[in-house]
Amino acid sequence: MSESEALGTIYTFAMWVGVFILLPFAWKFFYALGFYIAGRFKKEQIFIIRHFHEGRLVSEKTINLSLKSPIIKQLENAGGEFK
The missing domain is CATH 1.20.5 (Single alpha-helices involved in coiled-coils or other helix-helix interfaces)
Structure with missing residues (x-):
């Protein structure tokens, strides 16, 4: 070599x-x-929150999240709907 x-x-x-x-x-x-x-490419996300109690579905909430504002702010605004 x-x-x-x-x-x-x-x-x-x-x-x-x-x-x-x-x-x-x-x-x-x-x-x-x-x-x-x-x-x-995907500007809007669908976020599904499911509340289970003792193995059964108690409630379900669908939130449409967009990229135009911060996610935390959108979740805080949607949190008022749960109360």
């Missing part, structure tokens, strides 16, 4: 080690990016 072949083998090995080290980070990044892109 010549010197250039040895350097090529070392370079290839180092590249694959780097790919395997970065793979979990890339996976999480693209997973989060997918959620971000999906959120851009």
Whole structure:
């Protein structure tokens, strides 16, 4: 094996080690990016709250959440309907 072949083998090995080290980070990044892109296209989410007591459904409330205002503020406004 010549010197250039040895350097090529070392370079290839180092590249694959780097790919395997970065793979979990890339996976999480693209997973989060997918959620971000999906959120851009779906502007309104439907949030269903179900109240169970002793295994039976007591009540159910559906809230439409939009991305135009903070979710916490929308849930606080919808919370007044439960009282």
